[in-house]
Amino acid sequence: MSTPRRKVQWQHLDRDSMIAWQGRCLHRYLKDCVLPFSLQYQRVFKERGLTANDIQTVADLRKLPFTSKEDLLPTPENPRRTLDFVLKPDPKILSRRPSVILRALLHGREHVRAELDREWRPTFMTSTTGRSTEPVPFLYTQHDIAHLALGSGRIVEIGGVKPDERMVNMFPFAPHLAFWYMYYSGIDRNIFALATGGGKVMGTEGNLRAVLKLKPQVLVAMPTFLYHVLQQAVEQNLRLEGIRLLVLGGDKVPDGTRRKLGALCAQVGSPDVKIMATYGFTEAKFAWTECPITPGTPPPGYHLYADQGIIEIINPETGEVMPDGEGGEIVWTPLDQRGTVVLRYRTGDRCEHGITWEPCPCCGRRMPRLVGKISRVSDVHALRFQKIKGTIVDFNELERVLDDLPGLGAWQIELCKAHDDPLDLDEINVHITPTGEGNLTTIDHAVRAILHSHFELTPNQVVAHTAEEMRALQKVGVALKEQKVVDNRPKTNGSERGRERERADAVKTAAPAGAQP
Numbered sequence: 001m002s003t004p005r006r007k008v009q010w011q012h013l014d015r016d017s018m019i020a021w022q023g024r025c026l027h028r029y030l031k032d033c034v035l036p037f038s039l040q041y042q043r044v045f046k047e048r049g050l051t052a053n054d055i056q057t058v059a060d061l062r063k064l065p066f067t068s069k070e071d072l073l074p075t076p077e078n079p080r081r082t083l084d085f086v087l088k089p090d091p092k093i094l095s096r097r098p099s100v101i102l103r104a105l106l107h108g109r110e111h112v113r114a115e116l117d118r119e120w121r122p123t124f125m126t127s128t129t130g131r132s133t134e135p136v137p138f139l140y141t142q143h144d145i146a147h148l149a150l151g152s153g154r155i156v157e158i159g160g161v162k163p164d165e166r167m168v169n170m171f172p173f174a175p176h177l178a179f180w181y182m183y184y185s186g187i188d189r190n191i192f193a194l195a196t197g198g199g200k201v202m203g204t205e206g207n208l209r210a211v212l213k214l215k216p217q218v219l220v221a222m223p224t225f226l227y228h229v230l231q232q233a234v235e236q237n238l239r240l241e242g243i244r245l246l247v248l249g250g251d252k253v254p255d256g257t258r259r260k261l262g263a264l265c266a267q268v269g270s271p272d273v274k275i276m277a278t279y280g281f282t283e284a285k286f287a288w289t290e291c292p293i294t295p296g297t298p299p300p301g302y303h304l305y306a307d308q309g310i311i312e313i314i315n316p317e318t319g320e321v322m323p324d325g326e327g328g329e330i331v332w333t334p335l336d337q338r339g340t341v342v343l344r345y346r347t348g349d350r351c352e353h354g355i356t357w358e359p360c361p362c363c364g365r366r367m368p369r370l371v372g373k374i375s376r377v378s379d380v381h382a383l384r385f386q387k388i389k390g391t392i393v394d395f396n397e398l399e400r401v402l403d404d405l406p407g408l409g410a411w412q413i414e415l416c417k418a419h420d421d422p423l424d425l426d427e428i429n430v431h432i433t434p435t436g437e438g439n440l441t442t443i444d445h446a447v448r449a450i451l452h453s454h455f456e457l458t459p460n461q462v463v464a465h466t467a468e469e470m471r472a473l474q475k476v477g478v479a480l481k482e483q484k485v486v487d488n489r490p491k492t493n494g495s496e497r498g499r500e501r502e503r504a505d506a507v508k509t510a511a512p513a514g515a516q517p
């Protein structure tokens with residue numbers, strides 16, 4: 001079997017050649033792997049009177065319906081519904097294939113049986129933590145694990161990480177894509193990498209000690225957690241020299257956060273760090289990265305692996321596919337996966353400017369890139385839109401605005417009720433910690449001003465905290481993901497709001513954001 005990397009010039013083909021190649025791959029993949037062995041897609045194709053022959057090009061994908069999160073959730077009649085999406089090969093069909101017969105003649109039947117077992121039998125899983133109360137498992141075979149390494153190896157390659165460099169991976173240890181994806185990156189590219197397990201496993205202090213000891217050039221982490229680790233290093237007057245690259249994932253990385261992380265690195269003796277933000281999701285079994293850039297420069301977009309899957313951008317209302325350069329919802333179809341397979345999977349994530357095939361302005365690679373801000377559905381949990389004091393507030397946007405506010409370090413928004421009475425008025429408190437150079441009175445005013453002008457919100461209290469108090473408030477080292485928005489409104493028993501809050505709590509304990517790096 002050729003390794004996936006050699007199948008195609010993944011970073012050099014022009015748009016039309018690549019899309020033509022993807023169409024041929026898609027057809028073969030559906031014909032040989034998905035339709036013979038996927039219960040779910042056998043049903044879907046049959047219902048529409050389609051066969052693999054109807055899908056010969058990328059444009060033909062439009063004949064297929066979308067797969068949504070809801071399709072994967074268990075129902076009372078089918079509690080193990082995700083298993084319908086797992087490819088279960090029929091040994092009789094496989095053994096009649098000429099390629100299999102040929103391999104058996106060359107290497108012996110036992111050898112081929114072992115090979116097919118590795119290719120098709122799931123041995124690994126990660127799961128979603130999204131809005132659904134029940135996590136959705138995604139199964140991997142050895143074939144898919146090789147692809148984890150391939151995809152994350154490309155992140156290391158785009159980051160220009162060299163064999164004599166060291167990485168510290170601070171993603172939280174959990175059966176989530178982020179941790180395992182980056183775990184395999186070092187193994188694939190033969191780079192020394194320590195996976196600390198993040199805050200919950202080692203605390204900020206343990207992660208700091210690991211960085212002090214290993215003197216890594218590359219730090220891999222969720223942005224807010226890394227902020228707390230670096231902030232603590234500043235408080236303790238530690239020197240962390242030689243850091244040159246931050247690989248961030250699991251959450252959005254607004255410009256303000258990039259600036260703050262860059263400034264903190266400079267304070268501990270590592271000026272000129274570059275930052276790479278990644279984007280991925282459980283259902284793709286992949287994450288993609290930007291080129292490394294200096295904080296303050298515009299992000300160049302996420303480099304997609306066109307040889308591994310097709311990303312469509314659709315109009316979320318009509319489902320119509322958008323032309324290059326236009327924003328919409330991100331939809332995923334793999335080209336070479338085993339285990340759990342979803343076709344035309346609607347992520348719910350919105351990308352501001354869609355896909356471009358222009359060469360990357362930073363590295364010149366020719367591959368499609370996702371450009372502009374991405375609003376993740378995993379951020380968009382039960383708290384996405386909340387009516388606070390009669391105003392509908394988009395928390396996704398609220399977080400971005402606060403992250404970008406100069407002088408404001410860490411922060412937390414707290415929703416509560418006056419007198420802790422479920423029937424009383426909504427209250428909103430903002431907890432803040434200024435950055436080193438930030439002045440408390442100025443920040444207090446700035447926070448109030450920006451909340452008022454952008455969201456027509458007047459916070460009841462703006463409360464200043466030390467960095468240490470903020471770490472406790474955000475549950476750094478306790479929760480898997482730092483808590484920047486908390487809903488402390490008391491439940492009204494049996495009411496819709498009470499259920500909303502239960503869902504929000506379930507999401508919080510199940511963090512980090514949808515398991516993406």
Ligand SMILES: [Zn+2]
Binds near residue numbers: 290303361365
């Ligand atoms: Zn690039």
